[in-house]
Amino acid sequence: MIMDQSQNQFWNLLSKKLSNEASPQELQEVEIILLNNPELHHQADLLTKMWQQEAKKNKVGSEAAYVRHIMKHKDDFFTEEHHQDITVEDFEKPSFFTKRRLALFSLVAFTLIATGVIYFLTQRTKSASVAAEAISSVATKNGNRTKLILPDGSQVWLNAGSNLDYNIADFNKEVREVSLNGEAYFDVTKNADKPFIIHTKKMDIKVIGTAFNIRSYNDEKITEASLIRGSIEVTLKDRKDQKIILKPNEKISIANEETQNIVLNNGQKVDVKKDAKSVPQILVTDLKSNPVYNIIPEIAWTQNKLYFEDQSLEDIGPMIERWFGKEVVIEKESLKKVRYTGNFENETMEEVLSYLKLSKPFNFRFENDTVVIY
Numbered sequence: 001m002i003m004d005q006s007q008n009q010f011w012n013l014l015s016k017k018l019s020n021e022a023s024p025q026e027l028q029e030v031e032i033i034l035l036n037n038p039e040l041h042h043q044a045d046l047l048t049k050m051w052q053q054e055a056k057k058n059k060v061g062s063e064a065a066y067v068r069h070i071m072k073h074k075d076d077f078f079t080e081e082h083h084q085d086i087t088v089e090d091f092e093k094p095s096f097f098t099k100r101r102l103a104l105f106s107l108v109a110f111t112l113i114a115t116g117v118i119y120f121l122t123q124r125t126k127s128a129s130v131a132a133e134a135i136s137s138v139a140t141k142n143g144n145r146t147k148l149i150l151p152d153g154s155q156v157w158l159n160a161g162s163n164l165d166y167n168i169a170d171f172n173k174e175v176r177e178v179s180l181n182g183e184a185y186f187d188v189t190k191n192a193d194k195p196f197i198i199h200t201k202k203m204d205i206k207v208i209g210t211a212f213n214i215r216s217y218n219d220e221k222i223t224e225a226s227l228i229r230g231s232i233e234v235t236l237k238d239r240k241d242q243k244i245i246l247k248p249n250e251k252i253s254i255a256n257e258e259t260q261n262i263v264l265n266n267g268q269k270v271d272v273k274k275d276a277k278s279v280p281q282i283l284v285t286d287l288k289s290n291p292v293y294n295i296i297p298e299i300a301w302t303q304n305k306l307y308f309e310d311q312s313l314e315d316i317g318p319m320i321e322r323w324f325g326k327e328v329v330i331e332k333e334s335l336k337k338v339r340y341t342g343n344f345e346n347e348t349m350e351e352v353l354s355y356l357k358l359s360k361p362f363n364f365r366f367e368n369d370t371v372v373i374y
Contacts, residue, residue: 009033014044134170139163140182143325145301152176152189154196157302159183160322161217183215185302188230202254206233212246213299219318226251226287226298236282249287251298293343306344306352313338313362313373324349326366331374335362 013030016022022030140146142161149155152172158164162182171177176188176196188196190209198205200216202223210230216223225234227246234244234252246252289296290309300307306323308316314336317328326349330336338360344352349371353364364373 134167135165136168137163137165142322154189155187157185159301180214180216182217185213185299187211202237204235221256223254223256224251251285251287253283255281309341310339327370329370329372331372
């Protein structure tokens with residue numbers, strides 16, 4: 001690579017060449033520099049093409065204005081301690097450089113700066129693209145549920161309004177890591193050498209081979225992990241030193257926000273005294289099946305059943321919204337705390353709401369993709 005002094009000499013000679021002011025000896029010197037520095041060919045060719053294009057567009061009367069435009073935009077790339085506005089008169093004073101050569105030098109500087117910036121942005125974009133391409137994301141819209149098989153053979157059932165992300169390049173090398181926002185049922189292939197880790201908003205769950213359900217919607221009050229078989233190790237995001245081991249048929253519930261009581265998604269309530277100084281953020285309880293319907297509430301959705309037990313309409317609304325893919329708006333504030341129990345499988349959204357209103361009355365209407373409860 002040529003040194004800065006030689007580089008400046010090259011641009012000086014090139015500007016004289018393009019301005020038709022170079023002597024035969026100077027033209028020969030340009031060719032020698034290009035011969036010894038092939039990396040300059042591309043920039044020289046690019047500059048020559050730009051100069052030829054601008055020469056056609058810029059006549060004598062507009063040449064100085066063009067130079068002023070170039071010099072004005074140099075401040076987009078550099079910050080100087082002192083600035084001076086450039087006027088047309090500034091360039092009309094006698095100088096070693098002709099106006100065309102000064103314009104060319106400005107164009108050279110602008111081109112080199114722009115080339116550097118473009119190269120930097122291109123490389124950064126490529127790096128970001130490579131990183132993005134390595135992330136596999138599976139998402140389900142409201143009203144849909146899906147099943148997927150991960151590269152290690154583990155099976156995942158993804159509930160409505162959920163997404164699962166994992167890095168294809170790293171998955172199943174040393175560990176098996178995924179990130180979940182929403183609800184998913186996992187049946188993990190056993191591999192003691194490669195732990196399976198699920199990251200959620202409130203907790204990380206480490207397993208070897210087991211079946212369990214995780215419910216972690218960002219817009220819900222509770223994050224839950226329900227263990228069906230095997231064992232899982234739960235690490236809380238805000239208590240890294242505390243690990244909780246769940247046994248089969250146990251569930252851990254974590255409040256996403258400070259609250260005076262926790263109502264679990266199966267309707268079980270855990271009350272806190274009003275004068276309590278601390279609020280329980282973690283609860284470990286047993287899973288309880290419903291003998292009437294012969295289902296475990298936490299995994300009823302995997303059997304294509306919309307089930308809720310003694311839950312408020314405020315909490316049921318998002319469940320119905322995700323299940324049927326229509327927005328639910330509860331206009332009447334007093335209705336939000338009314339509690340319902342229901343078990344549905346093939347019913348439509350209208351049939352579900354009609355059934356619920358028989359128990360504790362309310363009205364509803366459909367407005368395009370929204371149902372309004374009042």
